[in-house]
Amino acid sequence: MAKTKTKNNSKQKDILRSTSAPLVKSSPKKSQKSIEDLLTEAAELLEQSQPELALPLAEEALQRLEDERRQRDSSQVQDEIDIEELLLLAAQGRPTLPPALVLNAEILVALGDVDPARRNFTLATQIDKDGALISxxxxxxxxxxxxxxxxxxxRYFEQACEVLRNEIEVLExxxxxxxxxPDGEAGTRRVLDEKKSKLADALCAMAEVYMTDLSWETDAEARCETLVTEAVAVCPDDLSAGVLQTLASVRISQERFDEARTALKRSLDIWYKAIPSPEESVANGTSDAEPAPEDDLRKPDFATRVSLTRLLMEVQLEQLALSVLEGLVREDxxxxECWYLGGWCQVLIAQKPDVASETKLKSQRTxxxxxxxxxxxxxIQDYDDDRLRDHANELVNGLKVELAADGEMDEDGDDGWEDVDEQDDGDDEDEDVDLEIEDDVNGHAASKTSDGDVEMT
Structure with a gap:
């Protein structure tokens, strides 16, 4: 869940300033669908990345839930919402206000409307303080x-962790x-593992806050250690790839690089199939390591895998980083960032003191x-990262010198490189760019060295 830029919109709906205020200002014509169907369809549309279609459905469901609440509680003080009554309704299979508020807020986040989303999330937590309905x-x-x-x-992470610990205790x-x-136990165990994984992720997120925003605090390192230790202990092994990355990040900050390498290799072992030896590659007709299938829960999301490659490069496991990056650029x-990291990774490989001249030249070309x-x-994308651009150009200039010295520049004297600021925009923004990894990158054979590192050949 990354931070989302707020979208300025003067006509933006003001969702629920208090529990007695209408949930939406407008009163659209009610559909014939039940509240349950409206919420289900809105959730499905959000899952399908269609939040603009999901929002009207979620807002209608909220309006109708609010109308029902006001009719039901007409004899009570309007600002009071009885959580026990909501729990009873939920036990009867009827929709309730807090989960609907959460769904509406998630849709607003997807649309970039952060302020009303934040208000709805806050209201949901005020109504359901223990997370019984909203987790x-x-x-x-x-x-x-x-x-x-x-x-x-x-503070928010700690409240989330408290809710998750309570749920884990009940599920255990x-x-x-x-x-x-057996069937019921298996299903409950799956839910239990998901809750444990979510708790571990929250603990890791807290550790990252202490490594960044709160790094100046005297006990920041000790808190990081406590948090990642609990995260590793609580997370199911098959779902712990991201947790082990956070552990590696903490170890890097402590300059305990051997332990960081071990944690990163353990993380990869969870979701990345073992890299075959050259003999196995020939026998099986494959040469690359293969990641877990896209729907495999063990596999971290795209952004987490990008972060993984940076960590691998930081502890000098460039070959492993490159193998992961090749998969990422096939995916997107x-x-x-992935093309940049892949180029930088190849430069680092070429700069190793014991690299063979042929391997060095090949890495520079790649x-x-x-x-x-x-x-x-x-x-083309009008990408906004000056540091990335400047470093990429610096690497390019270095490659120009190296390849020119080896007689590897283009015969016509045009090395094909220009500083990005000096390039003519032309029609590039309207063109489809066909980008491929060269065969000598994708088709490498890989084998493991005696210490477990991956050696590309």
């Missing part, structure tokens, strides 16, 4: 969206009571291809 999600969102960051983020008791119901060949793609996409 930990609103607090996790608020931790990400809060403008103050630092201590305020930690339920599993222990299901010894004679428009990622400026780095040129990756960085050229990076800068082209940077210009």
């Amino acid at each position: 930990a999600e609103p607090w996790l969102w608020l931790a990400q969206l809060c403008e103050e960051g630092g201590r305020e983020s930690i 008791d339920a599993v222990n009571e299901m010894t004679n119901n 060949d428009q990622s400026v 780095a040129r291809t990756w960085l050229e793609n990076c800068l082209r996409l940077y210009r």
Whole structure:
């Protein structure tokens, strides 16, 4: 859940300043669908990345839930919402206000309307203080969206962790009571593992806050250690790839690089299939390591895998980083950052003191291809990262010198490189860019060295 830019919109709906205010200002014509159907369809549309279609449905559901509440509670003080009554309604399978508020807020986040989303998340937590109906999600969102960051983020994360720990305790008791119901036990265990994984992620997020916003605090390192230790302990092994990355990041900050390498290799082992030896590659007709399938829960999301490659490069596991990056650019060949990291990674490989001259030259050529793609996409997408651009150009200039010295520049004297600021925009923005990794990058054979590192050949 990354921070989302707020979209300025003077006509933006003002959602629920108090529990007695209408949930939406306008009163659109009611559909014939039930509230349950409206919420289900809105959730499905959000899942399908169609938040603009989901919002009207979610708002109508909120309006109708609010109308029902006002009719039901007409004899009570309007600002009071009885959580026990909501729990009873939920037990009867009827929709309730807090989950609808959370869904509406998630849709607003997807649309970039952060302020009303934050208000709805906050209201949901005020109504359902223990998370009985909404779980930990609103607090996790608020931790990400809060403008103050630092201590305020930690406060939200701690509330989310408390909710998750309570849920885990209940689920563990339920599993222990299901010894004679294997099917029910398996389903409950899956939910339990998901909750444990979410708790571990929240603990890791807190550790990252202490490594960044709160790094100046005297006990920041000790708190990081406590948080990542609990995260590793609580997270199921099959779902712990991201947790182990955070552990590695902490170890790097402590300059405990061997332990960081171990943690990163353990992380990769969870979701990245073992890299075959050259003999196995020939026998199987494959040469690359293969990631887990896209729907495999063990596989971290795209952004987490990009972060993984940076960590691998930081601890001098460039070959592993390159193998992951090749998979990432196959998945999204428009990622400026991935092309940049791949080029930089190849430069680092070429700079190793014991690298063979042939391998060095090959890595430099490949780095040129990756960085050229990076800068082209940077210009076309109007990408906004001056440091990345400047470093990419610095690497390019170094490659120009190296390749010219080896007689590897283009015969016509045009090395194909220009500073991105000096390039003519032309019609690039209207062209489809066909980017491919060269065969000598994708088709490498890989083998493991005696210490477990991957050696590309």
